[in-house]
Amino acid sequence: MFRTALRNVLAHKGRLLMTVLAVMLGVAFVSGTLVFTSTVSEAFQKSSEKGYSHVDVAVEPGDGKDAKDAAPGPPPNLTQQTLDKAEKLPGAASATGVVSGFTAVADKNGDLVGDGWGTRGANHYAGPDGTDPRYPMRDGRAPQKRGEIALDARTAERTGYRVGDTARMSVSGPVREETVVGVFTTDDGNVAAGGTLVLFDNATAQQLFAKPGEYTEIQLKAAAGTSQQELKKQAAGILPERAEAVTGQKLADEQSKMIEEQMSGMQTTMLAFAGISLFVGVFIIANTFTMLVAQRTRELALLRAVGASRRQVTRSVLVEAVSVGLVAAVAGLGAGVGIAVGLRALVGRLGAMPDGPLIVTPTTGAAALVVGVLVTVLAAWLPARRAAKIPPVAAMGSVHAPATTRSLVLRNTLGALLAGGGAALVLYATGMDDGKAPMGAGAALLLVGVFVLTPLLSRPLIAAAAPVLRLFKVSGRLARQNAVRNPRRTAATASALMIGLTLITGLTVVAGGVQQAIGKMAADSLKADYQVSMANFSPLSPDVEKKLSALDEVEASSPLRNSASRIDGETEYLTGVDGASIDQLLTLDFTQGSWAGVADGDKVVVDTTTARQHDWKIGSDFRVTYADGERGTLTVSGLYESNQLVRGIMLDTGTLTPHMAKVTDMQVMVKTQDGASAQVKDALEKALGNNPAVLVQDQQDISEDIAKMISLLLNILYGLLAMAVVVAVLGVVNTLAMSVFERGQEIGMLRAIGLDRRGVKRMVRLESLVISLFGGVLGIGLGVFLGWAVGELIAAAGLTTYALVLPWDRLAVFLGLAALVGVLAALWPARRAARLNMLAAIKTE
Known part of the structure; x- marks a missing residue:
């Protein structure tokens, strides 16, 4: 049975190709996400460790949370007196006063450079030899007086500034024009992440970011033979009120932890979309194995007749699934590494990532294999179970028992209960103060329920397209009949597209409502021009x-x-x-x-x-x-x-x-x-x-800014959800290709009685178009409903100006996208059907 299963995989490798591609794409997304986030996290952590390599202990103004009688404002800065005491500590080799704050730099074209809060200015604290070990000068010298600055090397390259140029910048509003007297190198993590760093002389920096004689931090370097903990104990004796001493190792660990948490959020988001793609892929895999089992009915019955047990038949189908999953997982892991390399190169070109090696952990490889094999086996289990139940005598005559009335009633009842319960839970959540959890559970139940009911829904919805299909005469009528011939297959194919469009439509509806609500709120609240x-x-x-x-x-x-x-x-x-x-x-x-x-x-x-x-x-x-x-x-x-x-x-x-x-x-x-x-x-x-x-x-600028942010977020989400749509396209191609193979004899008969090649192509294309539009209509309808429900939650959370906005133009685009999916997916199957040799097809059993 094991050899038979492997032979079947090799015999049907063409039919399984789309399944392999679907699983491979999902695995590639998962493994690419893990490799990319591990690489970025490792690079930033190494960079942060370098950034604190010169710090053994840092004295910082504390937050004062434990001081009940302290003033509620920010803690006072550190004074020159505290710095003088720090320099005299027996375990300190040196003490450096630090003062820093936001500083925006414009390039020669007047455009801002840097990355938000990463655009900083700081002091050049000259030691006894006139240098600051934190910022070694590559070109020129350090700033020594008001009107002079030094730029980090990356910023100098991006802006084109050189020693002697005048740079425009701003610290808190007024424009400053400063002379660039030096360019320095640094391991600062903010610079590595795409930010900028501008150095002023010590006195100027204190005037800009604190007060004369004040520092926002004091950094201590331990003398030989003194540990960080020992130096911390010594520094505790000179701490002013509300200040605290922290070891350099702890600072590096805290920054690494912060980076890891930031990467974790991005990783979770990307993995969620990878999960959606794999979930869509489940429909394709289940559809593929169902069709393969149906096509091999006589073969499986013969195995049963010569002594194979039900368990052995089930195992043979699952062995095929494991083989397909392994191939897809290995290919997906390789593609994922390629995706991570591409993302890393793209982010690196934007200047927002420090240098570092590509990190492919054993966990990533194991995750790719487990995900690929597990998803494939789970999706193939139900077809395998059905294969084992084939009655040998009935199957010998190629008469595979159709679904019984009882099973259809059970399926439709279960689907109605799930969909009704999910819709009720969603509606109930809209009236709650915090209904996110029930809303999510209800949406999941609703989607599953509609999927279960899709075979029942397919007949009336596809029948609604009959008047249009009649315009295409014989090809149109045949396309409609073929689309509803096997409702379960049609349902599984359409559901893959339905899920992607549900999410895309729901996000678009919510984003449109939020954008209009915030714009209206700004207009209602602001009289200012x-x-x-x-x-x-x-x-x-x-x-x-x-x-x-x-x-x-x-x-x-x-x-x-x-x-x-x-x-x-x-x-x-x-x-x-x-x-x-x-x-x-x-x-x-x-x-x-x-x-x-x-x-x-x-x-x-x-x-x-x-x-x-x-x-x-x-x-x-x-x-x-x-x-x-x-x-x-x-x-x-x-x-x-x-x-x-x-x-x-x-x-x-x-x-x-x-x-x-x-x-x-x-x-x-x-x-x-x-x-x-x-x-x-x-x-x-x-x-x-x-x-x-x-x-x-003005108010229009504010509204446009909000629109740009929402559009950017939507475009990112569209890009991530595009993977699910691509997988759905593969599902339509797979279903049509295998359907053409299954109906070879029928197509040969149609050709023999007068249907030309153009008519055959049109029939397959219209069938694909009808199935895709069926999935598109369901997806858009569910998306609008769930978008409205989420909007009600947003309004209850405080955005009182929120109202449902139906973006008809985008909904039309989404429906057009579903139609395009159908047209593109049918190209190869239609061509294949038209090229069938009619005599050979008629003789096919």
Whole structure:
């Protein structure tokens, strides 16, 4: 039986090719994901270890969580006095003061370079010999005074700056023009990840990122014979209040752990889509083995007649599945490594990955083999079980018993129960505050239920296409009859496409609703014509608001200024606004009270959620501890409904600003005399020095930004789901090819009685088109329903402006995509059917 099974694999290798390809694609996705994420994770971890190779102990301002009486604001920076003490520790060979912060760099074309929070500036801390061992200079020298900078080598290459050039940059808003005096090399992980690093002289860096004489960190290098733990104990004796000492090894381990968690999230997402592709592949495998078993009915019956047991017949089919799975797994592993190499090269060209070897772990190889073999065997088990139940006498005459009425009733009943239960669970979840878990379970049940019911649904839905198919005369009628001849086969083929289109449609519906909701929320909440912020939404200098308010075009302006505070023993963030002009810039849905009195200094407006937590009402007084530790009393003058853009406690900047150690704004709102226009926007940008690090956005710009982010996310998801669609195409090709083989005698008879080759091709193509559109209609319908249900959850979670948006243009594209799948999938099977020799086909048994 084992030899027979292997012979069958070799005899039917052409028929099994599409199955191998389907499994191989899924395995390639899995193994490629594992190899790529392992490679990236290892490269970043090695880079982070190099970045901390010069640090044995770091002294940092602590978070102060354990200090109950500490001020709620950020901990104070480290002073020069602490650095002097650190240098005198007996176990310290050297001590380096570090100060750093966000710094945006523009290239020679005025475009920003770097990668968000990875765009940093820091100090060059010159040692006794005038050098900083962290940043060895490749060209030029280190910055020594205001107006001089040094760039890391990667940034210099990307921007084209050389020693002597003038670079434009921004730290917190105002444009700075600095002279490049040096280019250095570094193992900094942020630079390796695509960020930028700019070095200033020590005094300038302190003015930009802290205060004169202050540092954000002190790094200690241990003397010979002193361990990191010993040096940490010594450093504990000089720690100021709320500061802490951490070993370099711990810092490296924490960064490695953070990188691993980030990679884990990406890996989980990619593996989820690989799982979807494999799940779709299950339908193809099951379909293939079902058809193979049906075609070998007489052969299997003969084996039963000469003494083979049911178990042996089942095992022979499963041996074929194992053989197919092994071939697909090995090929998939090789293809996965190739995918990982390609991704690594692509990411490397973008300058966002440190150098490192390709990592192919034994776990990856084992996972590929297990996934490939296990998926194939599980999908082939049911056809194998059916093969063993073939009655030998009936099968000798090639009469394989069709599905009984009882089995069909049982299948349809089970499908109706699953689909009904899933739909009910989805509807129930839409009314819950946190219905994600029941929503997911209901969606899964619904999909399974519809799959089980698909044979029942195929006849009426495909019958609906009959009027169109009649236009193609004989070919059209034959195509319709062939599509419903074997409902289970049609269902399995269409379901593969249905799953992919369900996910794609659902994501598109949700994304469209979210985009419109956020745009509407911005329009309803903002009276301001413009919103000004840093490109990466880091803190903005208060000088920006001062420059804008001084313009003739500006009618009103207000900063949004955040600071931590402690209220009733809990940390709450206060938002400072210009109490006199905020009513002209922001629209709040007040349930009680108004902005009146906020400009006086001791009044606040609070969102209703926060007010309920503290049991506040209009006129309630409460005690607050500001960021600097000082205490005050505030009075509630207004309660408003929060949304995703506006929430929290808002008060006048005149009250909040004196308690902030460093005054910064998150954004500035601006209302102009003539409203938003291209000329006014140009005037605002010109006033800020045409700074590429600062965004000046009107409401349309905000909506377009949201649309771009959502479109980017959707395109990534479409790319990942494309694998499932490709697998579905292979399924349609496989089904049609094997169906053509199975109906060879019938096609020969049709040719003999007058159907020409063109008619045969048209028949196969129309059959493929009908099956694909059937899957497409089911997928789009389910996707719209699940997209609506997820939208209801989003609205319940706080996005109250969410409403169902049906993107008819994209839905039409998806239906067209389903039709295209049918047309392309039929090319080879149709050509093969048309080329059958009619006399040889008629004689085929």
